Amino acid sequence: MGTQRILSGMRPTGKLHLGHYTGALENWIEQQNLTAQDGTRVYETCFLIADYHNLTTSLETGDIYQHTIDMLTDWLAAGVDPEKSPVFRQSQVKEHTELFLIFAMLITSARLERNPTLKEQVRDLNMESLTYGHLGYPVLQAADILLYKGSVVPVGEDQIPHVEITREIARKFNNHYPHPTKGEVFVEPEPKITKFSRLVGLDGKAKMSKSLGNTILLSDGPDEVQKKMRQAVTDTQKMRKNDPGRPEVCAVFSYHQRFSSPAQLSTIEADCRSGALGCVDCKRMCSEAISRELAPLLERRKPYEENPALVRSILLEGEEKARVIARETMQEVRSAMQLGEL
Incomplete structure (x- = not known):
């Protein structure tokens, strides 16, 4: 054909x-x-x-x-x-x-x-x-x-x-x-x-939508990604760092599933469930994983943006x-x- x-x-x-x-x-x-x-x-x-x-x-x-x-x-x-x-x-x-x-x-x-x-x-x-x-x-x-x-x-x-x-x-x-x-x-x-x-959006309630203000843009730099990720909804039952978490209900973990390496993902899931990983560190790691993926896009967009x-x-x-x-x-x-x- x-x-x-x-x-x-x-x-x-x-x-x-x-x-x-x-x-x-x-x-x-x-x-x-x-x-x-x-x-x-x-x-x-x-x-x-x-x-x-x-x-x-x-x-x-x-x-x-x-x-x-x-x-x-x-x-x-x-x-x-x-x-x-x-x-x-x-x-x-x-x-x-x-x-x-x-x-x-x-x-x-x-x-x-x-x-x-x-x-x-x-x-x-x-x-x-x-x-x-x-x-x-x-x-x-x-x-x-x-x-x-x-x-x-x-x-x-x-x-x-x-x-x-x-x-x-x-x-x-x-x-x-x-x-x-x-x-x-x-x-x-x-x-x-x-x-x-x-x-899902950063609010964990809907898909990403700019009208809902729950997005990370492809043009966001590392600082902006980290700033937005701090607002992301996590497991509402995990109140303190040592509390055991439920990755399956956490919006941040859903991003880890897409942007973190398999080895890193396995460790994050286990440490979240045991309480060894707190939400602040989890969000920081997620921001870094997203920014690593966006880095080539930010580099390629420069000549077009300028x-x-x-x-x-x-x-x-x-x-x-x-x-x-x-x-x-x-x-x-x-x-x-x-x-x-x-």
Whole structure:
């Protein structure tokens, strides 16, 4: 089959935190750099800044351009290579909305209302009413994926319903509009269940979220990491250093599980349970482990942070590459539909 293409993306919310890193960026970098035995890349990767998707749940965009630059800086610091992986804004490739409009004709509102992920979003965001755009979120997502002929979609299990909608739309388009020479315009993408390492927030009550103020940013230096870690929630029953602890209910230990070495983790768990390790020292060790992992990212981000124009040029170049792919796809779509033929 040759190299398969993956499109992944994020909404532009500004600087990213550890939850973004362990939940998505690590997988992105692995997919970008994965090679076969003959040295060829297993996947072509494209990374989307999903600024239109921001509007599906809120009309407040804030300084969306600065949020985009801040987020892209974190992507580059984490290891996204723009030579391998074009990075681009959804709003700057007009074919996204064109294909979204066409796809909207191929699916019923009743089908979209049955989407379990949508129901969970409405519940979690305490939404009183549903906009047409939010209802059509999976259709826009399908346009994002199929515009770039994405054949593999890395997702967590909760996102499988969205991939199934994408597959249904691709299948319906192919059945209704066979291409005169190529047959099927779209390949039905396969979901690739990816292990996403979720991190609880420093408050121990929810996932990391900047709106909740419970995050460690990828751009935080060692002093800031240590300062934030001091506020992290631990085992509420461990009141004094010598009290035995319960690592399984401690937010700090969950970070150790991801950032500390296996040998160190084993010692920390045993000493916590016995009471030999106090929370102050445990947090200090955790801060050091996190900062060790962030050190290469902080080093790589320096040239981008010092030169925002460089980040902008990478973005504009990526958008030109994306437009080439998008135009080719839409030419096939219009040909299959006999739209614009003279």
